[in-house]
Amino acid sequence: MSEQEYEKLKENFLQILKALSSLIDLRNGYEINHSENVAKYAVLTAKELGLPDDQIEDINYAALLHDIGKLEIKEGLLTKPTTLSDLEWNLVISYPGRSARAISSVEILKRCVPLILYHRHWFKNGTKSYPRGTEGEEIPLGAYIISAAEAYEAMISDRPYRKAIPKELVISEIKKKAGTQFYPKVVDAFLRVLEKETKE
Numbered sequence: 001m002s003e004q005e006y007e008k009l010k011e012n013f014l015q016i017l018k019a020l021s022s023l024i025d026l027r028n029g030y031e032i033n034h035s036e037n038v039a040k041y042a043v044l045t046a047k048e049l050g051l052p053d054d055q056i057e058d059i060n061y062a063a064l065l066h067d068i069g070k071l072e073i074k075e076g077l078l079t080k081p082t083t084l085s086d087l088e089w090n091l092v093i094s095y096p097g098r099s100a101r102a103i104s105s106v107e108i109l110k111r112c113v114p115l116i117l118y119h120r121h122w123f124k125n126g127t128k129s130y131p132r133g134t135e136g137e138e139i140p141l142g143a144y145i146i147s148a149a150e151a152y153e154a155m156i157s158d159r160p161y162r163k164a165i166p167k168e169l170v171i172s173e174i175k176k177k178a179g180t181q182f183y184p185k186v187v188d189a190f191l192r193v194l195e196k197e198t199k200e
Contacts, residue, residue, distance in 0.1 A: 013108070014060075014061075017061060017064045017065065018036060018064060020064075020065070020068075021035035021036060021039075021064040021065065021067075022035070022036070024065075024067050024068055024070065024071060025067070027070070027071055027075070028067055028070050034067075034153060034154075034157065035063065035064050035065075035066065035067060036064065037149075037153045038063045038064075038066065038146065038149045038150045038153050039059075039060050039063035039064045039149075040149075041148075041149035041152060041153065041190070041193065042059050042060065042062075042063040042142075042145050042146050042149040043056055043059060043060050043063070044193045045145050045148065045149060045186065045189050045190045045193050046059050046142070046145055048189040048190075048192055048193050049141075049145075049185070049186070049189045051141075055142060058111045058112050058115060058142060059115060059142045059145055059146065061108075061109060061112050062109075062112035062115035062116050062119070062142060062146060063146050063149065063150075065099065065102075065103055065109070065112070065116065066096075066099060066115075066116050066119050066146055066150065067095070067099065068098075068099045068102045068103065069094075069095040069096065069097065069098025069099030069100070069101070069102055070095045070098070070099075071102075072095075072098050072102075073091055073092060073094075073095060073098075074091070077091065077092065093120075096116060096117050096118070096119060096120050097117060099116045099117075100113045100114075100116045100117035103116065114140050114142075114143065115140055115142040115143045115146060116143075116146075117143075118139045118140060118143035119143045119146040119147050119150060120147065121139050121143065121144075121147070122180060122181045122182075123139075123144065123179065123180065123181065123182055123183045123184075124179065124180050141183070141186070144182065144183035144186045145186050145190075147181075147182065147183075147186075148174065148182050148183075148186050148187060148190045149190070151174065151181075151182070152170060152174060152190070152194075155170040155173070156170055171191065171194065174187060174190070174191070175187065175191070
């Protein structure tokens with residue numbers, strides 16, 4: 001296979017992942033471009049951090065598929081406008097593990113498994129993470145990048161249980177949680193990405 005054919009194959013694969021991510025978003029009651037927006041910010045942040053191309057590619061794939069495990073959760077639960085019961089909450093927070101398992105047998109996506117599995121982990125205070133028990137430098141950098149991008153995209157968008165939060169307040173919240181929920185180095189890079197975006 002020539003290099004040109006290989007690049008074309010990768011591009012087709014990426015388009016399939018984007019189409020799949022849109023279907024996942026619709027099923028989960030999100031806007032159709034939620035996962036693509038998460039991937040966009042994750043990739044820009046990874047580039048801002050100077051990560052190599054292969055890592056950026058893995059982050060892009062993982063960000064597009066980070067919610068795939070939610071397809072196994074009962075329809076309507078993710079869009080429930082009222083408070084979840086303990087049982088319902090435990091089902092919802094199981095989705096990172098479900099997402100990781102869903103892609104684990106796909107050879108080209110195997111490096112994405114830990115990025116998806118740990119993307120809801122806090123940098124410190126692992127008791128607030130799911131799945132629990134791992135934090136700090138034990139978590140792959142790509143997972144922290146997706147975490148920041150996903151949190152930002154989720155907060156600036158409408159959800160069944162709340163309206164979108166103004167971007168200024170979201171940025172303030174992310175800054176406040178640098179060093180606890182978010183990896184400080186990732187927050188710094190992510191905020192530079194947002195600053196460049198406002199200047200364009």
